[in-house]
Amino acid sequence: MLDLHTHVLPGLDDGAVDLAAGLALCRRLHEQGVTTVVATPHWHSPRFEVEGAGIAQAWEALRALVSAELPRLILVLGAEHHCSGLEAPAAFVAGCRPLGDSPVVLVELPDDHVPANAWATLFALIRAGRRPVLAHPERCRGLRGQREQVAALVEAGGLLQLTLGHLLGVHGWRMRWHSRALLRRHPAACLIASDSHDLGVRRPQWDRLPAGWRRFVPTDLESVSSWGSLKDLGKV
Numbered sequence: 001m002l003d004l005h006t007h008v009l010p011g012l013d014d015g016a017v018d019l020a021a022g023l024a025l026c027r028r029l030h031e032q033g034v035t036t037v038v039a040t041p042h043w044h045s046p047r048f049e050v051e052g053a054g055i056a057q058a059w060e061a062l063r064a065l066v067s068a069e070l071p072r073l074i075l076v077l078g079a080e081h082h083c084s085g086l087e088a089p090a091a092f093v094a095g096c097r098p099l100g101d102s103p104v105v106l107v108e109l110p111d112d113h114v115p116a117n118a119w120a121t122l123f124a125l126i127r128a129g130r131r132p133v134l135a136h137p138e139r140c141r142g143l144r145g146q147r148e149q150v151a152a153l154v155e156a157g158g159l160l161q162l163t164l165g166h167l168l169g170v171h172g173w174r175m176r177w178h179s180r181a182l183l184r185r186h187p188a189a190c191l192i193a194s195d196s197h198d199l200g201v202r203r204p205q206w207d208r209l210p211a212g213w214r215r216f217v218p219t220d221l222e223s224v225s226s227w228g229s230l231k232d233l234g235k236v
């Protein structure tokens with residue numbers, strides 16, 4: 001299994017607090033059946049001051065430790081790129097950090113609104129040959145009144161990353177309701193990831209993944225690039 005959204009990189013944001021915590025999180029993910037972990041630190045989020053040099057340093061440290069302690073776990077570097085509306089679409093595209101060598105870009109919207117240039121930004125990514133994945137769209141209250149725009153994005157090749165804890169109801173009935181509604185509405189465009197931050201409230205929950213949802217979890221990054229065929233997913 002691939003987990004394409006995690007905060008295992010230490011000391012950068014609200015994820016792993018230090019190297020030991022980052023390793024412990026990777027170990028838990030691996031124990032729960034994850035074979036590839038994508039580290040997606042917050043990027044351009046107004047809540048954290050994360051710089052490229054800091055990411056590089058945290059990445060090198062964790063990668064070395066994981067390869068020594070968990071040699072069968074594949075660790076990939078990515079980012080969760082916040083779309084605040086302050087960046088012009090072209091600048092966003094030029095400065096985005098895809099997941100590993102793939103064309104996949106994880107994009108987070110603010111919780112309370114959809115920035116005016118968000119759709120232009122997402123479609124600019126597609127025109128540039130990237131594959132945008134909206135991080136936990138169930139959390140963005142502004143998206144709830146923009147079903148047509150979400151459908152247009154999905155039709156153009158955009159994907160929706162639902163958070164497993166939300167689907168399971170760990171974070172309340174609203175998140176459960178909205179994440180399951182998106183899964184029903186856009187089954188071919190949905191992917192499940194953990195967005196794990198720690199071993200506490202936002203811990204990995206892959207051991208609770210219902211068998212019927214396994215089809216929404218990619219095996220590797222290559223399969224995300226071509227994700228979205230109902231035929232491939234089977235009956236949903």
Ligand SMILES: [Fe+2]
Pocket residue numbers: 005006007080135195
């Ligand atoms: Fe995240």
